[in-house]
Amino acid sequence: MNPKKKLHDWYLTHKRDLPFRKKKQAYPIWISEVMLQQTRVNAMLPLYESFIKRFPNPESLAHAEEEEVLANWKGLGYYSRARNIRKAAILLVQNYNGAFPKDLNLILKLPGIGNYTARAILSIAYDLPFAVLDGNVKRVLSRYYGYTNNILGAKADTDLQKIADEFLNEDHPGDHNQAVMELGATICLPESPKCLLCPLSEFCFARIHQKTSEIPLRVKDKKQIILKGEIFVLYYKNSILLLREPKMRFLKGMFHLPYGFIGEIPEETYEPSQIFLSIKDSNPSKNLTPIGEFKHTITHHKMGFSVYSYVLESREWVEVLAKKFGVETKWVSLSDLDTEFPSSLASKVKKILLYLES
Ligand code: SF4
Structure with missing residues (x-):
């Protein structure tokens, strides 16, 4: 029997009874898929x-306050x-x-929706x-087709x-x-795949060549992480606001300009802080255009920052937030910015500010 048909028949018999699969509706499927990227089904x-x-x-969801959604x-x-x-x-x-x-292209323009979702x-x-590609799919397909390259390598996602x-x-x-x-989650398991129960076993490369423990190959290299960030320069009179925040991914323990990462966040540790989000979402920040942009690298992180600036009428609002x-x-004064915030990030922002002043 055709392996695709065999797989389909297997699925119809063995699929788990999950609430978001009951009806073919985009909204519950979307919510469940986003949640499943973070945690296991149960x-x-x-x-x-x-x-x-x-x-x-x-x-x-659209009419709810953000705080309620987060709760x-x-x-x-x-x-x-x-x-x-x-x-x-x-x-x-x-x-x-x-x-x-x-x-596909219109859906990809929605915030937070990537190729998989x-x-x-x-x-x-x-x-x-449209075929999806997640961790389970990569494991099943690399074993079935005998894809022996590193599935964490740069080209792997395109190949797979x-x-x-095609599949x-x-x-x-x-x-x-x-x-x-489902096959990846229940049968083609990372450690001990249950090939005897698998509808794809007849033509599976890894099973035939006894390579299920070698495929997929996962060699972790320091994969580059691309981040998009925003930095705010908030002036009060001639002073610029610096913050020292607990639990920052970068610039730990250091006074720094308010910054945060936006767009697709690869891991929770890169999430923007609450104070950054409050500054970003505040009235003065709305509709601002960046005063400059620059690139920055920290180890394997490639960052692109946009810099925004405005003048506060009072410091109270920020102090209350802090x-x-x-x-x-x-x-701090502009001249002291890079000594009080001793990072090349500060020097890059200072360069933009000095250029604008000149
Ligand atoms: S036969 Fe085994 S290795 Fe191949 S897809 Fe099925 S469970 Fe995975």
């Missing part, structure tokens, strides 16, 4: 149920994902009547022919996406994607 289910109960559709995300971490979900729901309601567009929504909710596209069962794209993921979030403040 841990995620109660959180998913209560989230969907409180926010049953994009409209309810309902508790236990999942990666709060930037919850913020992005709410922002994307607002755009869905504003631009698409609350429904997901059936177009977009393809999962389009295939599972709309049965459109091509393989996934896609275009008659049942949604079921097919879920079947491969107290609320347990952050220390310091006000």
